[in-house]
Amino acid sequence: MYRFDEEIDRRGTHSSKWDTLESGFGITAEDGLAMWTADSDYPTAPCVLDAVRRQLDHGLFGYFTDDGPYRAAIRWWMDARHGWRIEPDWILTAQGLGNAIALCLDVWTAPGDRVVIFPPVYHEFAAKVRKAGREAVECPLRRDGDRYELDLDDAQSRLTGRETMLIWCSPQNPSGRIWSADELRAVADFATRNGLILVSDEIHHDFIYPGGTFVPMHVAAPQATDRMVVLTAASKTFNIAGMKTGNLIIPDPGLRAAMAQRLRSIDYSANLLGYKMVTAAYSPEGAAWVDAQIAHLLGNIASFDAAVNAIPGVRSLPLASTYLAWVDFSGTGMTDDEIAARVRDGARIAASPGPGFGTGGARFLRFNLATNRSRVDEAGRRLQAAFADLQ
Secondary structure: OOOOOOOOOOOOOOOOOOOOHHHHHOOOOOOOEEEOOOOOOOOOOHHHHHHHHHHHHHOOOOOOOOOHHHHHHHHHHHHHHHOOOOOHHHEEEEOHHHHHHHHHHHHHOOOOOEEEEOOOOOHHHHHHHHHOOOEEEEOOOEEEOOEEEOOHHHHHHOOOOOEEEEEEEOOOOOOOOOOOHHHHHHHHHHHHHOOOEEEEEOOOOOOEOOOOOOOOHHHHOHHHHHHEEEEEOOHHHHOOHHHOOEEEEOOOHHHHHHHHHHHHHOOOOOOHHHHHHHHHHOOHHHHHHHHHHHHHHHHHHHHHHHHHHOOOOOEEOOOOEOOEEEEEOHHHOOOHHHHHHHHHHHOOEEEEEHHHHOOOOOOEEEEEOOOOHHHHHHHHHHHHHHOHHHO
């Protein structure tokens, strides 16, 4: 029924993950393994595919109206899966969360403003800040063993008063860290003290492993509602990122009105298939598929970690969430270039370079484990062979 372990060849399908192996990494497509871009290699949930088939059988893809079912599905999902009660009019739609972040920068910051981020963190935060003509302010997380911790005293010391926004990542990418409600409240209080709009990117919130509890920012810190924008999407969860459909959930009427006006000014509207797919995904059938996906990913993580952690000087940090393994190669004594060369040329694996995630990313690589088990097993064997001289 579910196809998590099916071998599907994505090469030659215009996949940004697979069809840029040679141009981006110098790895031949014939034997390379793409483990970088955060999308999965298995088909989405059957209920989502059924929704697409119904629309295809209908044969018409014209202008549409009434997004009520879409909003109702999002409301049900956030309540049933995350204990978050939202109102339908809080939901605005963007062309994916990358576009949503860019819109937030456009609406609530000005050229030259400083925007706070907490590295090592998703590399696109800093990239989008720079592309918007703003300045990224790094407030590094502090590593304590296998965990990253907040250091808000240090963060405060890095501010100059020109900061207008804080972009937060929850759960944390690349480390998979799940933040507690107390930590989220501390971040919200930090934003309030410093007059910052708080943008919380929660795209990985459905990948929570046993023992972990995800708390939405708005649930943890309702006192910061007047400055809060929460970004969510079904794209990672259901492997539908190419549909470019994401949500800005904005409880505050004033903030919501400002974003709604910007969307009107650029004549933005969502796409039909994106609405249909998300509506189908956020359902009991979709929830059952996600639960099965979590079980599959747990097996992949166990296989990958066992292989990688057997290499002297290498440590895959335990994942509490996401499907992205954050691997520390610092114990090998090698430089970033030496590590990357072994993984690229020896193992023929394309992984995301740690330095791209900012301060704290040196001598790390991020590996995407959302694929079939045989590919994860093969990656483990290749990495062991590439570092065999350390054994």
